[in-house]
Amino acid sequence: MAYVPAVIVFDVNGTLSDIGPLGAAFTRCGMPADSAQLWFTEILRDGFALAAAGDNVAFADIASDSLQRMLNNKSATSARNNTGNTTEQAKRIMTALNDLALHPDATDGIVALGRIAELVTLSNGAASVAEALLTRGEVRDTFSLLLSVQDAPRWKPALQAYEYAVRKCGKTAQEMLLVAVHPWDIHGGHAAGMRTAWINRSGAAYPSYFAEPDIVANDLVSLAEGLCATR
8 A cells, every 4th residue: 555644744844944055165164175074964963962961952962062073173274274363263153154055956855745734843953954945946936844952852853852843743653754955854754753855965875773764865855756656
């Protein structure tokens, strides 16, 4: 029997938003473009560690502190720093983070998926960031709920984050499809009983130690096409 979800739950950072342009924000501050990915990885690492210890710290608070330390370290070790003071640099990069655009495939994919099921976001970031992202992309009205782990006991991939989404949606976990680019998010959704769809835009190999996704798609448009074909 074909699987048609009642609710599709989207991760936001990296799944809907394109974090690629953050590299340019770092280079304007005199740092390598790949500093953006290092920063994002450190945010997740520290957010996960805090969650494992029973804490729930806002994504923006971790991001801001981590970024300021990165910039301060760069300034302290660089003999040539003519790109401005680190406080102003941090503000510019944080603004770039909050002003990211949707991935090129996201708008058409969201519209198509909205014809199949109710759409919801579940982010480790603030709901207001998702709201602004989707509004800029002119797809905000396609989503019924914008959820953040700030209102849940723990960050994803803790089970409590997904259970919070299940409660808010009023469905069973089995009726919900989690869509994410992050294998750790796929693993968490699977552990919570959700069906999962891994968006693999880069063609990377999936880590063998995480639970396998139920669906693999190159982008959101191909995910929508695949779900429509099974109806």
